[in-house]
Amino acid sequence: MNWLRRRFQPEQIRELVLVLLIFALIGLFATQIPNYFTARTFNRISTSVAVIAVVAMGQTLVVLTRNIDLSVGSIVGVTAYVSGRVIMAYPEMSPLLIVLVAVLLGAFLGAFNGVMVAYGRVPAIIVTLGTLAMYRALLVEFSGAKSVITNLLPQWIIDLSRLNAFTVGELQVRLLVVIAVVVVILAQLVVTYLPFGRRLYAIGSNPEAARIAGFPAQRIVFTTFVISGALSGLAGFMFLARFGNITVVAAQGMELESVAAVVVGGVSTFGGIGTPVGAFLGAVLIDMLQQSLIRWLAISEFWRDALLGLLILLAVATDAVIMSRLRALWARHELRVEPTPVQKEAGHA
Amino acid sequence: MRNRLAPLVDALKSWEAVLVLILLAVIAVNSRIAPGYFSVGNQVNLFVLSIEKIIVALVMTLIIINAEIDLSVASVMGLAACLMAYLYANGVPMPAALLIALLTGLLAGLWNGFWVSYVRLPSLVVTLAGLIGFRGLALVFVEDRSIGNFPEWLNRLGQRPLVGPFPLALLVFFVGAILTVIILHFSGFGRLVYVIGNSAEVARYSGVQVRRIKMTLFTVSGVVAALAGLLYAARLGAVRGSTAQGFELDIITMVLLGGVSIFGGSGTLWGVLLSILIILNLRNGMGLAGFSAHVQTGVIGFLLILSVLIPNLAAAVRERLRLRRLARGERLATTPETPV
Numbered sequence: 001m002n003w004l005r006r007r008f009q010p011e012q013i014r015e016l017v018l019v020l021l022i023f024a025l026i027g028l029f030a031t032q033i034p035n036y037f038t039a040r041t042f043n044r045i046s047t048s049v050a051v052i053a054v055v056a057m058g059q060t061l062v063v064l065t066r067n068i069d070l071s072v073g074s075i076v077g078v079t080a081y082v083s084g085r086v087i088m089a090y091p092e093m094s095p096l097l098i099v100l101v102a103v104l105l106g107a108f109l110g111a112f113n114g115v116m117v118a119y120g121r122v123p124a125i126i127v128t129l130g131t132l133a134m135y136r137a138l139l140v141e142f143s144g145a146k147s148v149i150t151n152l153l154p155q156w157i158i159d160l161s162r163l164n165a166f167t168v169g170e171l172q173v174r175l176l177v178v179i180a181v182v183v184v185i186l187a188q189l190v191v192t193y194l195p196f197g198r199r200l201y202a203i204g205s206n207p208e209a210a211r212i213a214g215f216p217a218q219r220i221v222f223t224t225f226v227i228s229g230a231l232s233g234l235a236g237f238m239f240l241a242r243f244g245n246i247t248v249v250a251a252q253g254m255e256l257e258s259v260a261a262v263v264v265g266g267v268s269t270f271g272g273i274g275t276p277v278g279a280f281l282g283a284v285l286i287d288m289l290q291q292s293l294i295r296w297l298a299i300s301e302f303w304r305d306a307l308l309g310l311l312i313l314l315a316v317a318t319d320a321v322i323m324s325r326l327r328a329l330w331a332r333h334e335l336r337v338e339p340t341p342v343q344k345e346a347g348h349a
Numbered sequence: 350m351r352n353r354l355a356p357l358v359d360a361l362k363s364w365e366a367v368l369v370l371i372l373l374a375v376i377a378v379n380s381r382i383a384p385g386y387f388s389v390g391n392q393v394n395l396f397v398l399s400i401e402k403i404i405v406a407l408v409m410t411l412i413i414i415n416a417e418i419d420l421s422v423a424s425v426m427g428l429a430a431c432l433m434a435y436l437y438a439n440g441v442p443m444p445a446a447l448l449i450a451l452l453t454g455l456l457a458g459l460w461n462g463f464w465v466s467y468v469r470l471p472s473l474v475v476t477l478a479g480l481i482g483f484r485g486l487a488l489v490f491v492e493d494r495s496i497g498n499f500p501e502w503l504n505r506l507g508q509r510p511l512v513g514p515f516p517l518a519l520l521v522f523f524v525g526a527i528l529t530v531i532i533l534h535f536s537g538f539g540r541l542v543y544v545i546g547n548s549a550e551v552a553r554y555s556g557v558q559v560r561r562i563k564m565t566l567f568t569v570s571g572v573v574a575a576l577a578g579l580l581y582a583a584r585l586g587a588v589r590g591s592t593a594q595g596f597e598l599d600i601i602t603m604v605l606l607g608g609v610s611i612f613g614g615s616g617t618l619w620g621v622l623l624s625i626l627i628i629l630n631l632r633n634g635m636g637l638a639g640f641s642a643h644v645q646t647g648v649i650g651f652l653l654i655l656s657v658l659i660p661n662l663a664a665a666v667r668e669r670l671r672l673r674r675l676a677r678g679e680r681l682a683t684t685p686e687t688p689v
Contacts (some may be wrong), residue, residue, distance in 0.1 A: 068473075122657040123611045129598060130650035137647020248643075259477060269471050302590075309482015313464060316474050333660040 005333060010326040011275060014266050014319070018281040022288065029292045036292070039170045045291045046173070047161060047242055049182035051076075053283045054235040055254060056261040057187040057227030058110075060279040063262050064191070064200040065221050065273025067124035068206060072232045073254035074135035079106045079236025081246045084148030091154040102237040103230045109135060110229015114222035132255065140248045150244030160241040176238050185229065186196055187276035188202070196220065204271025260268060263284050264315040266323075286311070352439040357582040358523075364608035364660070368623035375627055379634035386637075393514050396631040397584070400518040401426065402596055404604040407529045408570045410621045413604050414533070416546040416613025417472040417563065419467060419570050421479030423596035424487065425457045426578030430588040431487040434496035434581055443500050451575050457483055458571020459564075466563040480597065507583025518580040519612030522637050525573075527620060533618050538562070546613030602649055603628055606656045627652075 008016070030036045055072050062069045083102040087093065109131070116127040150158060165178040191197035203210040203217050209219050239251055265282025267274025286308065293304040380386045396403075405422050412419050429450040436446035457479065464475040511517045534537040543560055545552045554560050582588045607624035609616025628649055635645045 116654060116658065120658045121661045122654060125611055126605055126657055127654055128652040129601065129605075133598065133646040133650030135600075137643045137650070138644040140641060142424075151380075256477060256480065260481065263474050263477070269473055300489065300492070302492050303485065305481050305485025306489055307485070309478045309485055312478040313470075313475065313479065316470055316478070317464065317468055320468060320470055 010323055010330055014323060015278050015281055022285050033295050039172060042171050045288050048178045048291055049284050049287045051235050052178045052240050052257055052261060052287055053280050054178045054183050054231050055258045056100035056279045056283045057183050057276055058231035059222040059258040059262050060267055060276050061200060062228045063267050063269060064204045064271055066204045067117060067226055069228045070128040070255045071131040071135055072258055073251050074132050075106050075109050075229055075232035076236040076239055076254055078139045079233040080239040080250050081148060083237050084246050087157060088152050101235050103233040106233020107226050107230035110226045114225030117225060118222040119180050119216040143248050148246035153244060157241055158244055184276055184280045191276060201272050260312050264312055265343050266319060365620050365623060368620060371625050372623060375630045377386020379630055383637040389514055395629050396519055399629055400522055401469045401581040404525055404577045405524050405574050406600045407525050408573045409600050409604050410609060410618055411533060411542055412566050412570055413609050413612055414546045414616055415542050415566055420422050420476040420597050421461060421483055422574040422600060424456055424480050424483035425571055425574035426593040428483045428487040429454050429575035429578035430582035430592050431491045434588045435490035443503060447579060450579055451572060454571045455568060458568035462564040465567060466560040471552050490591050493589050495589045503583050504596030505587050530618050543614055584588050606653050
């Protein structure tokens with residue numbers, strides 16, 4: 001126990017448990033689902049995780065500051081659709097430029113959220129509930145009920161989702177997955193080492209104290225919403241590459257999935273607690289569960305969401321009950337003063 | 350004179366007064382662009398098209414004033430409707446199926462309430478899990494089918510006027526609205542809802558049974574959502590797995606636009622009733638003018654943001670003016686007084 005306590009923080013133990021849970025579930029599915037342990041399954045799950053993981057990173061930063069971004073699903077839909085239309089109109093355009101368009105558009109939509117929350121002092125849940133509807137409405141109006149169709153897209157974007165970055169044994173790691181992992185690592189580095197990242201925790205733990213301490217809280221909260229929007233824009237591009245066909249309801253409901261991933265990953269909705277890596281593990285767990293349950297014949301695929309709801313609740317309940325005990329245990333040991341020589345002698349006598 | 354007018358002036362400055370003005374503006378525009386807008390048929394129709402949402406919004410008002418939120422209502426509506434249809438299709442008599450569906454709503458509410466009030470998890474997360482989970486359960490029952498062919502009396506109850514021009518659901522809303530006004534504004538329970546919303550901690554130290562009240566609210570929310578889901582099924586005559594999906598956003602928007610603070614402790618049911626009227630009339634008018642449902646929702650989303658932004662900006666401006674006046678006052682005070 002002492003060994004454990006010295007080497008790990010409670011958050012790391014939680015992440016370790018998530019990793020173990022993911023492996024245990026993979027083991028379970030491997031015995032239940034025929035042909036589960038194949039490169040195809042890995043590809044299917046990993047590309048699906050990639051999109052939601054990128055969105056979840058932005059969501060993590062926002063939730064850390066005790067806010068929430070419910071508009072990410074709509075932003076992913078808008079950026080996926082718009083970048084699809086841009087590609088259709090200018091097939092010769094460089095891929096990087098298209099990604100830039102998607103990211104900038106997402107950042108712009110996120111900036112509106114940020115201005116309203118940080119400077120207009122409107123609660124984040126109200127702003128993003130409003131923009132969830134507004135951005136979707138803009139998309140419906142803009143599209144004129146036309147969809148982006150795979151056949152009309154240039155070949156490179158269709159190939160992109162099958163493009164391998166590298167191969168490990170039989171497992172092919174797609175470029176989209178590499179992008180997602182890079183985003184996760186960057187997010188983790190930012191919250192661990194940059195002043196901006198540390199301030200997210202300070203603001204989330206106690207907004208009032210952070211303000212009095214002189215943190216530019218408004219600017220930081222604004223920035224998190226811009227980042228969340230930009231990452232949703234990137235995810236929108238990845239969404240387009242993955243599916244090709246984009247209708248006006250694309251990515252509807254992704255806001256709830258990203259909040260679920262973040263919460264299962266141990267990020268507290270009260271702000272100040274949690275890590276991007278944890279949120280990534282939450283995204284992996286949720287998406288892996290969803291993708292696998294569809295193929296588990298013993299259980300009707302329709303049980304998927306019911307189980308998912310239960311999983312989220314259990315994850316949070318364990319968090320509340322066990323993690324608070326663990327944190328208390330760690331804090332107690334850190335506070336314990338080393339015994340002085342006199343006390344030691346008294347103990348020997 | 351000024352003192353006697355003060356309450357009136359305050360009332361005019363209140364959020365409800367703003368809502369009345371918005372409502373009058375919407376009605377004025379509607380009546381110009383849509384002939385027959387004032388007909389009884391259109392007025393009843395305007396209510397009937399969203400009647401299930403506004404019934405649930407009544408209870409949601411109490412929950413948000415209590416500083417909690419229930420995102421799972423639409424899924425509970427779907428679950429109750431799907432379970433009722435599933436049972437009926439499998440030979441259970443309709444009255445029993447309706448009763449079981451209502452009981453399921455009760456259980457769903459107890460489930461949410463337990464995690465929120467006894468385990469003390471944030472209601473946002475608990476009911477988000479409920480949103481996904483209860484919808485999942487609904488899908489377990491109906492899978493990807495659509496179940497209809499309800500008995501004739503149920504369809505008639507859902508679609509035909511029962512008393513005068515009013516169908517059953519509208520009567521349920523009227524009775525529910527009166528009951529909610531009495532409970533929230535004229536009963537001890539209602540006072541406690543506000544007290545807990547302002548500070549659950551203070552309420553607990555003052556001996557208020559915080560847990561019991563939260564539990565009650567979530568349970569009632571579950572039952573009412575189930576009832577609304579059944580009314581919806583009866584009105585449409587068939588259910589699918591996606592029945593009532595996404596309604597929670599509309600319902601919460603109605604409550605927040607009514608001036609209820611998302612942080613709890615303030616807001617009135619009068620405001621919410623006005624905002625319901627505004628939203629219904631706005632949708633009705635925009636529908637008559639040919640805007641799609643998505644655009645209607647977008648406009649209402651924008652209105653929701655404005656409803657909080659504008660009072661905030663007004664407060665900021667007033668604060669700045671007050672500071673300037675104070676600064677000027679100080680300068681005056683520091684100048685030497687002239688003898689009279």
